[in-house]
Amino acid sequence: MRRILVTGGAGFLGSHLCERLLREGHDVLCVDNYFTGRKSNIAHLLGNPRFEALRHDVTIPLYVEVDEIYNLACPASPIHYQLDPVQTTKTSVHGAINMLGLAKRVKARIFHASTSEVYGDPQRHPQTEDYWGNVNPIGVRSCYDEGKRCAETLFFDYYRQHRVRIKVARIFNTYGPRMHPNDGRVVSNFVVQALRHEPITIYGEGSQTRCFCYVDDQIDGWMRLMGTPDDVTGPINLGNPQETTILELARTIIDLTGSHSPLIWKTLPSDDPRRRRPDISLAEEVLGWRPRVSLKEGLLKTIEYFDALLRTDTLPTEPERPAVAEVRPRAGRTFGEVAAQIAPPVPVVAVPPARGKDGTRVRSAPASELLRPEAGPA
Numbered sequence: 001m002r003r004i005l006v007t008g009g010a011g012f013l014g015s016h017l018c019e020r021l022l023r024e025g026h027d028v029l030c031v032d033n034y035f036t037g038r039k040s041n042i043a044h045l046l047g048n049p050r051f052e053a054l055r056h057d058v059t060i061p062l063y064v065e066v067d068e069i070y071n072l073a074c075p076a077s078p079i080h081y082q083l084d085p086v087q088t089t090k091t092s093v094h095g096a097i098n099m100l101g102l103a104k105r106v107k108a109r110i111f112h113a114s115t116s117e118v119y120g121d122p123q124r125h126p127q128t129e130d131y132w133g134n135v136n137p138i139g140v141r142s143c144y145d146e147g148k149r150c151a152e153t154l155f156f157d158y159y160r161q162h163r164v165r166i167k168v169a170r171i172f173n174t175y176g177p178r179m180h181p182n183d184g185r186v187v188s189n190f191v192v193q194a195l196r197h198e199p200i201t202i203y204g205e206g207s208q209t210r211c212f213c214y215v216d217d218q219i220d221g222w223m224r225l226m227g228t229p230d231d232v233t234g235p236i237n238l239g240n241p242q243e244t245t246i247l248e249l250a251r252t253i254i255d256l257t258g259s260h261s262p263l264i265w266k267t268l269p270s271d272d273p274r275r276r277r278p279d280i281s282l283a284e285e286v287l288g289w290r291p292r293v294s295l296k297e298g299l300l301k302t303i304e305y306f307d308a309l310l311r312t313d314t315l316p317t318e319p320e321r322p323a324v325a326e327v328r329p330r331a332g333r334t335f336g337e338v339a340a341q342i343a344p345p346v347p348v349v350a351v352p353p354a355r356g357k358d359g360t361r362v363r364s365a366p367a368s369e370l371l372r373p374e375a376g377p378a
């Protein structure tokens, strides 16, 4: 039996992880600020004497005695992480510093939920762990992508400098029951739209591909990674290499739900990757892991969950703002503003600095001009 801290434990993946750790006989401390996580995700665990839930924001240091840490806290969907992008970066970066500091102090082994977004809009397919990525450092997704990249840097610096035992997983699209129904992620979006017989929105032509890993497979990969010897640090890709176009996904979900939903088409959001597929050779070799649940099987379980949720009529609408954001004088944009910006996109162009007649640079362009929206759909 180990004492295990799970940050972001009330979220989609975190709640499944807490369940699995309890099943394996461990003591679990779930820490969450409930920004995108929900108490209902962990309500069924509260009666277990080995489970404890603590409302806490990981941007603030935490002092507890544990043997292992799973660092998951971070909103994962664009609608949520763009709601307060500064807080998103802080969650990734300050959260990593706080959890690594804790791991160092109590000599805990620490897992980090990194992401395939560290590859950005990849120019290599499929992505292997040695690919450094193609990330826009100033785009609207950067708070997440660069936050996660910086967190990886911190993990490896704590490993090299302080010998902290780290395990870094690069997680590719994962889906399943307890995904947030309003988070704009493609599986939850399509399932909810299909169950309500509402139009299903396809961005671009729908030919962009994604790979979808069922939650149980994903958690199994994490457990295997955490159980490896100390010299296995990652980063290691965990995802399902089976590629599906967004259009195929929509049609499969319509079939499985027996929906009458029509398809409607919208402009592709900015920085949206065209293709994303993990190379999982390393996970196969080091962890003996590969996904086992087929897309159809996983979708059926997910549909069953959302169907039950829609019947209860208790769908959450917007995430609560984190407590630390509430006290700031100006805490980002509203949920509606973010959702409106995500589609259609507002591309930005860099304005070159002003130059004199001889071509020398005479002044810096004012900050307001450095990034200005291109003429385009409002």
Ligand SMILES: NC(=O)c1ccc[n+]([C@@H]2O[C@H](COP(=O)([O-])OP(=O)(O)OC[C@H]3O[C@@H](n4cnc5c(N)ncnc54)[C@H](O)[C@@H]3O)[C@@H](O)[C@H]2O)c1
Pocket (backbone or CB within 6 Å): 007, 008, 009, 010, 011, 012, 013, 014, 031, 032, 033, 034, 035, 036, 037, 038, 056, 057, 058, 059, 071, 072, 073, 074, 075, 076, 077, 091, 095, 113, 114, 115, 116, 170, 171, 172, 173, 174, 175, 180, 322
């Ligand atoms: N689901 C995926 O497909 C996917 C893919 C790549 C990476 N990941 C990573 O896995 C982790 C879990 O993702 P998820 O899909 O379960 O998302 P989620 O939004 O359901 O879970 C994130 C959890 O972190 C909590 N949280 C956010 N900010 C916090 C803060 N400052 N302090 C404490 N708690 C905070 C949220 O309330 C939520 O419970 C995230 O780090 C995410 O980046 C997920």
